[in-house]
Amino acid sequence: MTRTYYSEDHEWITVNEDEGTVGITEYAQSQLGDVVFVELPEVGAVLSKGDDAAVVESVKAASELYAPVTGEVTAVNHSVVEEPSLVNTAPMDDGWFFTLKLTDPSELDEMMDEEAYEAYVKDLG
Amino acid sequence: MTDDCLKTTPLHALHKELGGKMVPFAGYDMPVQYPMGIMAEHLHTREKAGLFDVSHMGQATLKPKGAGDAAQALEKLTPGALESLKPGAMRYTMLLNERGGILDDFMVTRPIDDDKALYLVVNAGCKEQDFAHIAASLADEADLYVHEDRVLLALQGPKAASVLETVIPNIGTLGFMQARWLDHDGETLIISRAGYTGEDGFEISLPVSIADAFARRLLDHEDVAMIGLGARDSLRLEAGLCLYGHDISVETTPVEAGLRFAIPKSRRARADFPGAKTIMAQLSDGPDRVRVGFRPVDRTIAREGTKITTSDGEKVIGHVTSGGFAPSVGGPVGMGYSDPAFAEPGTAIGLLVRGKVRPARITTMPFVPHNYVRKSPTKTG
Numbered sequence: 001m002t003r004t005y006y007s008e009d010h011e012w013i014t015v016n017e018d019e020g021t022v023g024i025t026e027y028a029q030s031q032l033g034d035v036v037f038v039e040l041p042e043v044g045a046v047l048s049k050g051d052d053a054a055v056v057e058s059v060k061a062a063s064e065l066y067a068p069v070t071g072e073v074t075a076v077n078h079s080v081v082e083e084p085s086l087v088n089t090a091p092m093d094d095g096w097f098f099t100l101k102l103t104d105p106s107e108l109d110e111m112m113d114e115e116a117y118e119a120y121v122k123d124l125g
Numbered sequence: 126m127t128d129d130c131l132k133t134t135p136l137h138a139l140h141k142e143l144g145g146k147m148v149p150f151a152g153y154d155m156p157v158q159y160p161m162g163i164m165a166e167h168l169h170t171r172e173k174a175g176l177f178d179v180s181h182m183g184q185a186t187l188k189p190k191g192a193g194d195a196a197q198a199l200e201k202l203t204p205g206a207l208e209s210l211k212p213g214a215m216r217y218t219m220l221l222n223e224r225g226g227i228l229d230d231f232m233v234t235r236p237i238d239d240d241k242a243l244y245l246v247v248n249a250g251c252k253e254q255d256f257a258h259i260a261a262s263l264a265d266e267a268d269l270y271v272h273e274d275r276v277l278l279a280l281q282g283p284k285a286a287s288v289l290e291t292v293i294p295n296i297g298t299l300g301f302m303q304a305r306w307l308d309h310d311g312e313t314l315i316i317s318r319a320g321y322t323g324e325d326g327f328e329i330s331l332p333v334s335i336a337d338a339f340a341r342r343l344l345d346h347e348d349v350a351m352i353g354l355g356a357r358d359s360l361r362l363e364a365g366l367c368l369y370g371h372d373i374s375v376e377t378t379p380v381e382a383g384l385r386f387a388i389p390k391s392r393r394a395r396a397d398f399p400g401a402k403t404i405m406a407q408l409s410d411g412p413d414r415v416r417v418g419f420r421p422v423d424r425t426i427a428r429e430g431t432k433i434t435t436s437d438g439e440k441v442i443g444h445v446t447s448g449g450f451a452p453s454v455g456g457p458v459g460m461g462y463s464d465p466a467f468a469e470p471g472t473a474i475g476l477l478v479r480g481k482v483r484p485a486r487i488t489t490m491p492f493v494p495h496n497y498v499r500k501s502p503t504k505t506g
Binding site for chain 1: 157162163164355359369414424425426428449450452479
């Protein structure tokens with residue numbers, strides 16, 4: 001069974017057992033505007049929670065995507081490198097960034113579920 | 126929410142009504158984009174017509190005291206040939222300091238009905254100091270009248286002329302870098318065939334009292350969309366045009382910036398402009414650095430401040446002053462300053478982005494061809 005968790009930095013991670021898929025949220029893409037460049041981590045890279053994991057650049061500015069949890073990168077989505085606008089059009093599915101093998105699934109407990117994240121975004125105005 | 130310290134233009138309510146995302150710029154609360162988004166606004170301007178509120182820029186008229194010519198006076202502060210400006214003619218020039226550094230770049234136009242005066246449009250971020258500098262330096266010869274009561278609109282794009290003709294008949298016959306003073310419902314409009322996007326277009330100076338209605342009338346046209354500062358920046362970058370405070374500043378000279386065209390022969394012969402010693406030496410010996418355009422080989426965006434290196438990354442040869450995604454090019458572009466030895470178009474260079482040297486090549490500018498109107502009724506041949 002899969003569950004999706006959200007960070008305060010507007011990343012999402014959908015977890016199935018100890019494998020998670022990471023991307024940015026609808027709110028994040030709407031704030032960034034037109035995404036024109038994505039740089040992904042290398043497969044095999046070991047990321048600690050909070051590490052710089054990927055770069056997303058819009059016409060306005062460059063932003064970092066942080067690793068929402070600790071783990072090893074198992075795959076990356078080359079489609080978003082070739083077609084960065086996927087991050088705008090499908091941030092929650094085709095616009096995913098990379099997959100991680102989680103080192104410590106208990107880190108997920110500190111993240112928000114969908115309901116909590118929606119309330120968090122609402123508070124941001 | 127508006128910061129209390131920020132000024133607003135007379136079209137502020139219109140920007141908000143159109144969903145403009147407001148940001149601080151040069152002391153003003155300005156729209157960086159509208160709901161259409163920067164990319165679409167940029168492409169709309171290149172395909173149809175974009176309307177820009179540039180009222181934050183400074184407008185003024187310089188009039189001579191007595192029988193003199195304001196242009197002759199202003200030549201003391203600039204390297205331009207201004208005295209020769211015929212009524213209705215417009216020129217790009219710069220205020221220079223004693224070291225040849227650029228205090229600001231701006232447009233001067235000779236009014237139709239006063240061949241001894243000049244109408245000036247200067248950058249928003251520099252206007253207070255420009256006007257103080259001009260007024261103080263030329264106090265004995267000329268008086269400066271600042272037009273706080275006027276709005277400035279830019280209508281840019283291939284449809285600009287057909288759109289503006291629906292409001293101002295025959296304005297399409299105006300030549301490039303020419304201006305007209307027109308009566309419109311009892312008010313004076315100053316309309317010039319110029320802009321800063323690389324497209325054909327107009328800048329329209331008008332009194333605050335009629336500005337909102339005039340802007341809405343243009344926006345009613347199906348070809349027109351309101352465009353924010355984000356697309357204004359990407360449009361001028363693609364057009365290879367300098368943004369003051371970034372690509373040119375007091376630290377750069379016109380020769381380094383590739384703006385030699387703004388120092389005509391007559392002024393070089395006299396060599397009597399501020400910083401002439403430095404600038405004349407650079408004209409004869411070549412400057413130590415030059416403004417260049419480049420394109421990254423991959424999709425890397427090299428923003429302002431990025432180090433430019435040799436292609437092997439061994440040596441830093443310059444830095445980026447403007448860089449971003451160019452919607453009409455479909456990829457990233459940039460400009461910056463480089464050691465002249467690496468300035469030849471085609472030269473392989475490196476860009477140091479996030480600790481890695483990314484391949485790029487020096488390219489000619491503009492990155493997209495200029496689309497200015499060619500006819501110029503005052504010239505032949």
